[in-house]
Amino acid sequence: MMAQLLSTELLSYADLLWNYHCLHQSLQPAECMIVLGNDDLRTAKYAADLFNRGMAKYVVITGQASRHSSHFLPFSEAEKFAQVMEANGVSRAVLLLEHRATNTGENITFTRQLLAEKSLQLHSFLVVTKPYMERRALATFQKIWPNQQVVITSLPSIFTSFLDERHSARRVINAMIGYVYRMRDYAQQGFQVEQEVPMSIWNAVHQLEAQGFQRT
Numbered sequence: 001m002m003a004q005l006l007s008t009e010l011l012s013y014a015d016l017l018w019n020y021h022c023l024h025q026s027l028q029p030a031e032c033m034i035v036l037g038n039d040d041l042r043t044a045k046y047a048a049d050l051f052n053r054g055m056a057k058y059v060v061i062t063g064q065a066s067r068h069s070s071h072f073l074p075f076s077e078a079e080k081f082a083q084v085m086e087a088n089g090v091s092r093a094v095l096l097l098e099h100r101a102t103n104t105g106e107n108i109t110f111t112r113q114l115l116a117e118k119s120l121q122l123h124s125f126l127v128v129t130k131p132y133m134e135r136r137a138l139a140t141f142q143k144i145w146p147n148q149q150v151v152i153t154s155l156p157s158i159f160t161s162f163l164d165e166r167h168s169a170r171r172v173i174n175a176m177i178g179y180v181y182r183m184r185d186y187a188q189q190g191f192q193v194e195q196e197v198p199m200s201i202w203n204a205v206h207q208l209e210a211q212g213f214q215r216t
Contacts, residue, residue, distance in 0.1 A: 006169060010211060011160075013204040014169070017176040018159040020201050021132040025151050030056050030126040032115070035085075036107050036137060037063020037077025038130055039166065044081035046155040047128040048088035056126055059090070060114060062098040062107045104137060105191055108144045124149040131157050132176050135183070139192035171216075173208060178215035180205050 006014065033056035035047045044061075051059055063069075063077035072080040076099040086092050098114050101107040115122060129137045131154040138152045155162075163169055180201055187194040209215075 010208065013207050014173050014176070015159050016200065016204045017173070017180065017208075018132060020198075021135045021176055021179060022154070023134045023138060023152055025134075025153065027055065027126075027153060028151055029054065030124040030149070030151065031122040032056055032058040032060060032120075032124070033126045033128060034107070034111050035059065035061045035081055036104065036127065036129040036133065037061060037069070037081055037101070038133070039066070039069035039071070039077075040130060041080070041084050042155050043128060043130060044084035045088055047081070048085040048090045050126065050128065050153070051085070051090050051094075052088075057094075058096065058120065058122065059085070059094055060096045060098060060111045061085070062101045062111050064099050064102060066102065104133075104140045105144060108141050112145055125151070127152045129154050131155065131162060132172065132179065135195060136179050136186075136192070139183070139187070139195050143190075143192045170213065173213050174216040177205050177208060177213060181215050 033047060033051060035044065047059070050056070061078040061081045065072050065076050069077050069080075075083070078097040078099050082092065082095050082097055085095065096114060096118065098110045101110045125141070125148060127137050127141060127150060129152065134152045134154055138150065141150050159172070163172065180197060183195045183197050186192045
């Protein structure tokens with residue numbers, strides 16, 4: 001489903017969820033950039049741009065291939081992202097790769113372990129992810145690695161301009177709905193810090209669900 005096929009009302013609900021998940025934090029240099037692997041190579045290109053602008057000294061790329069990124073095989077998400085970043089001007093020598101993580105919690109946990117193994121005691125981080133993963137990434141990072149300076153960022157985009165062949169409106173909306181439920185459920189389960197979910201966001205979720213969208 002392309003965005004132009006959404007009614008004005010449904011598009012407004014999708015935009016509301018998009019702007020809830022996107023934190024729009026101000027960029028600032030950090031000791032270490034953590035790039036969360038996913039199926040979208042635009043994330044890696046954006047991370048390369050940030051590094052080339054001097055936004056971090058160290059880079060950790062984390063993630064193995066998932067069902068969404070199986071088109072990267074035989075490479076992990078970390079390895080595929082490393083190839084893209086190298087092609088965009090980042091020296092392979094500055095990249096630390098973590099190939100095991102299968103979810104956001106493991107991304108942060110295994111990155112923390114990797115840096116400890118390298119005897120790198122770092123305290124400021126720039127986390128690069130997909131736009132609609134920003135809030136979830138922040139809540140998870142703050143739970144697993146508290147008392148650190150962290151900024152979450154993603155390729156600047158609005159909902160409609162983010163969509164492409166792999167990221168259809170339906171897929172992205174379903175994911176955004178699922179992430180709203182995770183804001184509530186994962187905090188209760190101790191996987192991330194609590195995030196406020198305004199009633200307007202729940203209303204958007206329920207309106208979209210009534211039109212056949214469903215959390216993934």
